[in-house]
Amino acid sequence: MKLGPWIGAAVAMFGLAAQAQDNLKRGADIAANGAGDNVPACSGCHAQNGIAGGSGAFPRLAGQSAWYMARQFADYASGARNSALMGPIAKALSAADGAAVAAYYASAKGPFVFNNRADATLIERGRQLARVGDQAKQLAACNNCHGPGGIGGFPAIPFLAGQYADYIALQLQMWKSGSRKDGADSMADIAKRLSDQDMAAVAAYYQQLREAPTQAAK
Amino acid sequence: MAERLKAVDVVTVGVGLTGAILGKELAATGLKVVGLERGPMRDTVPDFQSPAIHDELRYAVRKALTQDNVKEAMTFRNSTGQTALPMRRWQGFMPGNGLGGAAVHWNGLTWRFQPADFVYRTHLEGRYGKGFVDSDLTIQDWGVTYAELEPHYDRFEYLCGTSGKAGNIKGVVQAGGNPFEGPRSREYPTRPMKEPYYGALFRKGAESLGYHPFPSPASTLSEPYTNPEGLSLHQCVFCGFCERFACEHFAKASPQTVILPVALKNPDYELRTGCQVLRVNLDSTGKKSTGVTYVDAAGREYEQPAELVLITAYSLNNVRMLLNSRIGKPYDPVTGEGVVGRNYAFQTMSYASVFYDQDVVINPFMASGASGTVIDDFAGDNFDHKGLGFIGGAYISATMTGGRPIEFHPTPPGTPSWGLGWKQAVARHYNHTVVLTCHGSSHPMRGNCLDLDPTYKDAWGQPLLRVTFDFPQNDVRMSRYVTDKAVGIGRAMGGKIVAGAPRERPYDSTIYQTTHNTGGAIMGNDPTTSAVNRYLQSWDVPNVFVVGASAYPHNASYNPTGTVGALTYWALDAIKNRYLKAPGALVPR
Incomplete structure (x- = not known):
């Protein structure tokens, strides 16, 4: 050889x-x-x-x-x-x-820190949108693209699990208003179907997904 | 004893693509419409969401979205001399079941047939003379022309939001589209899908040989779209799970995404799922339907009286419904007489696999069921058949539909069919192979037909449909010719090994080709050779219409759904604007 x-x-x-x-x-x-x-x-x-x-x-x-x-x-x-x-x-x-x-x-391996958690009803609504979607609004589940548990569809699709709620909600607002236009064409269309409450809900849901259990238990 | 329900104006037997369109439209005119669907209610949310909907074992291998063949199988044989046996698993094709029917698990390829297809015998005899067509082929004209159907094709494509590039608008050939297609009244509703790498390789290869590549027409959408019904579709994300699956993204046109929500909002439309229609009832004259008899999910039998019965099931089941209801004279393949079950046709598929070195990375999983690139140079009668010894043809495409792990295993000739050698070859070639499809026409011949099985019955005690089919020699010759052309393109694409696999006899019902079963209740102008007239109205029972690919006198080189949609709107137009004003036969016998 x-x-x-x-x-x-x-x-x-x-x-x-x-x-x-x-x-x-x-x-x-x-x-x-x-x-x-x-x-x-x-x-x-x-x-x-x-x-x-x-x-x-x-x-x-x-x-x-x-x-x-x-x-x-x-x-x-x-x-x-x-x-x-x-x-x-x-x-x-x-x-x-x-x-x-x-x-x-x-x-980078920065930890997922505990944040002020939204109320359980809001998180539950977010969970529904993230995992199941909403037929009445013709909205597919976010996880269809963003991966099971929102871990991302790498390389092109970012994770949402553990991302800050305010940041997620702001991006959705920007897609809805037209001030964010990059990325998948479908995001604007999806954001337009979401109410402010829906945006807050998905954002709150994803933020708390990867909290360390000890911190979450506090 | 069946409980008799309150009479309604219209019943549709099946709520798939055709039943949903007709049900929605007729309810909108104020008629009371009941849609009877044997399968379950289901919708994009929550039923089609991932990750569950991407279960290849459940949906692709075990075919969870298809007709339950434990309850309701079909029997099959190659020729009339054989004894047919029940197909206990769907392998050769996949009849849909449940709300939305087969239009839930389709790939989204949305073609028009050629103008010549609708005047097929006249066209071929005009171009090549009498005696050119094999005498065992029972091709005939359809009784409708492309020009008559064009507005209905257009309406269907705009319903679906089909993505594509027109090749001919009002007679003017358009760069980048299909130069062979019949004239369209306008451009596709949405832009073509992005070209995958395998499509780009195919385009280059085909262009180098002087052919005319164009983007595959796709109802898996390239961009967000709101259709004339006010329903919105999203952009396809190329997830690779269309065929055999339902779309979780609202990106594939299906009854659920493009029309049913409108029907379901109308109080004049009533959907009943889990309802198995046993037969269409006739009055004592046998010339008028009084409605249908069905069994609900709890096993209770009902009679649903109706003024108008629309048979809108899967094409094969349309034919079975006519036979079990004794509507129209059953076809006899020995004498060639009778109409119901006549001209059963399928599709003549073949492939050329183009194997590359490992530096060419195909990523076949980045696909929709309809994304890719096509040539139409060898489809239908787009090329001169003089001296070739066959009629018909095939489009050749690089449309890879998803490269899913359980079922996509390209290996070059000579590879062992199992064991280590096979595994190594799959690992070596999976991501470096383009499979070209030759999507070929299928011609009816005298012995190919549909009738009721004399032995086997379904869970409700009714005879199963018996399918008798083999490829006509004509279609085998066609397949060899076009597959050779595909191999030539594969070589021009730079493949290191190109393996063509033309279709050969006998037809094997355990090998998947397509779910493009056509004919059996064909349309035409002669009641002795067609079951329905040019408006898809039964010649024998004028308040029954039979809508679907069952009406095709032959199957063209293309996926049939576009033409199913066009014929549905064509029949709708006749029902709304002519039949309802003066119920009765729209064409005298």
Whole structure:
């Protein structure tokens, strides 16, 4: 047996692994320190472990699909996704750095923290929409695309389980009003069928899905 | 003794695609309509939601959405000399059951037939002369023309929101569409679906050979759409679970998504599920129906009197309902006389598998049942048949329908059929193979027919339908010719191995082809060779209409649902605007 090609392949694989490690380091560095004058540290809002502040003003990034996050950078940069905050940052970020940050936060393991929980009736309505849908509104279950338990349909479809309720509800409002237009065409159509109460309900449901049990029991 | 219910104006036997359209429309005119559906009530929410609806074992292998053949099977034989045996599992085709019928588990391919199909014998004899067609083929004209059906095709496509690219609008050929199609009055309601990678490979290969590729016409929608009924469909997400499954996304046109909700809001429309219609009742003259007799889910028997009976079940069951109700003269394959059960046809499917190296990644699971790319160059009579020795043809497509794990196992010729070698080949080829479909026409021949089985009965004691079928030699020759063309495209696509599998005799009812069973209650202008007139009205009992693919005198190169939809609206138009004003035969015998 000739070992040459195998050694070559092993070296190539090691090379790839080393490259991935460098990439993650670069991502972590940008998350912590920013990149140049126009890219502030991501951790300022999203925290270094990717769980953001818990206020819901900023989304949780830890464990999110890297492909999806890189796509958001591209959409912020092009203006397809509109944000006064993220637009200039994404524009200033190179594609390689964007991919590095996305890879870093995809691998981040920040915990799921307990948040103020909405009332049980609202969560139950959210559970119904998320898992079963609503025939009267011709709404399919959110989980059809966002995965069982809302864990995401990676790479293209983000997780919702454990995402902050305020953030989810705001995105739905933006799709409904037309101020968010990127992503799947179907989201606008779906959001238009949701009442404010429905949005609050799905958002509240998904937020509490991955809470640590000890925290939830408090 | 059956309990006699309060009379209504209209009964539909079955609430699938045709029953839902007719029921909704006739109730909207103020008539009291009862829809009788033997299967269960079911709806997108909650019945079709994932992950349960993606259970391939339950739905694709065990066929949970089909007719219950423990209660109601069909028997099958290849020729009249054989003894037919019951099909205890659906393998060759999948008759639907339950609200919405087979239009719940269809792929969404929404084709029109060619103008020539409707004047088939006249057209072929005109182009090739008498004697060109094999003498055992009982093809005939339909009694309706493409031009007459065009507005109804259009209406059906706009009901479904069909995604596609027109190839011919009012006689003007459109770039990017199918240049061979009959003229349309306008563009498709929604844009074509995005082209999958396998479709793009096919497009390049087909173009390099001078063929005319275009996007497959799909009622799995490319974009959100609100239809003229006010119902909205969502965008398809290419999940790969259409055929044999129900759509959880409101993205596939089905009675539940495009029309039933409107019917169900109308107090003049009443849906009764779990109701097995035993027969259409006739008065003492045998020339007028008095309604139907059915058994409900609790086993109670009812007589539902009605002024107008619409037989709107699956095509095969339409024929059985006529036979069990003694409406129309049963067809005799020995003498060639009689009409009910005549001209049963199917589809002549074949395949070419294009195997690539591992650097070509197909991702066949990113698909809808109808997404892909097609050529129509070898369908129907789109090419000169002189010297070829057959009539008909097939469209050739790369429409991969989902690459689901249990049933999609492409392996090149020479692969063992089980064991380690087979497993290795499946792992090697699963993601690097494009399967091309040749979707071929099926011609009726004298011995192929439907009748009542002399031995086997259903759970209600009624004779089962007996299917007698084999491929005519004509269709076998056609399949070889078109499959060769598909192999040529596969080579032009850069396949390392291209394996063609033309259809051969005998037909095997344990091998799936399509659920495109047609004929048996065919339409026409001659009551001695057709069971229904050009408006799908029974020649013998004018207050009975028989609507569906049972009316096709032959099956064309295309998926039949588009034409089922068009004929339904065509029959509706005749019922609403002519029959209701003066009930009676719309065409004199």
